[in-house]
Amino acid sequence: MYIPHKLDNPVWYSLAESHEKLAITYNKTHFYNPEYCAFGAFNAVANDPQDLVLYAKTVPSFFIFGAKPILPESLYVKDELLCYQMIVKQPIVISYVDEITKLNQSHRPELLVLVKIVYPEYFKSKTADLGNYYGIFKDHQLVAITGERMQMDDFIEVSAVITHPDHTGEGYAKQLVAHTANAILKQNKTPFLHVATANNSAIKLYEKLGFNTRTTISNWQIAEK
Structure with a gap:
């Protein structure tokens, strides 16, 4: 008998485990508090379509990870993003050239400005509270970040891999x-991430890292009609 792995349904298990306090539950469906991220x-x-109707009243659009949901007449699929789910189990050994700063609340305004330039749709006002975030500064400007998003008892997602357009490459x-990823491994958890299957440059980078x-x-992505 096939037993589903937690990573097959990362949103559900994150909200059942490490992020349980952030869960909004409608019958069979778990959703994140939309201040943190609009995931369900x-x-x-099969899902209950009415669960989605209730959550749709709180956000302009939201995202369901995994199987395609059954939708009521009032909602539609705005987009489907097919992703590779990737994991690494061993520490990553590289040479660090730049100083990496663990970001705190004082950095939040700069972080949100950077996100709005590059990656606005998935990032909400409290997304950076889901886990640790790290950044690189150049000339006192935050130019790149990466952080943690979904979290389970045994897994933490690497997310928000963002570089200012003027500083790519x-x-x-x-x-x-x-x-x-190494900071997650030090917590005795396994890092995982999601990357669009069409994002070849990012995929190659992650593969090089292990x-x-x-x-x-x-x-x-689900929205009201």
Whole structure:
């Protein structure tokens, strides 16, 4: 008998475990408090469409990880993002060229400015409270970040791999992803991440760092009609 792995349904298990206090539950479906991120998942053969209607009233759009949800007439699939789910199990050994700073509340305004330039749709006002975030500064400007998002008892997601457009190609993402993954491994947890299957440059970077593709997973963006 096939027993689903927790990483097959990372949103559900994050909200059942480490991020339980952030969960909003409608019957069969778990959702994150939308101040943190607009993600949801169901842990059943089929979801109850009315669960999605209730959550849709709180956000402009939201994302369901995993199986395609059954939708009511009032909602539609705005987009499907097919991702590789990748993991790394061994420490990443690289040479660090730049100083990496663990970000705190005083850095939050700069972090949000950077996110809005590069990666606005998934990032909410309290997303950076989901885990640790790290950054690289140049001339007192925050130019690159990486952090932690979904968390389970045994796994933590590496997320928000963001570099300012004026500073790409300088190796910042490589250093930050390695640093973040190694910090997770020091917690005796396994780092994992999601990357769009079409993002070849990022995939090559993660593979060079030692990440292996575990599976593919869909991320369904849902909105009201």
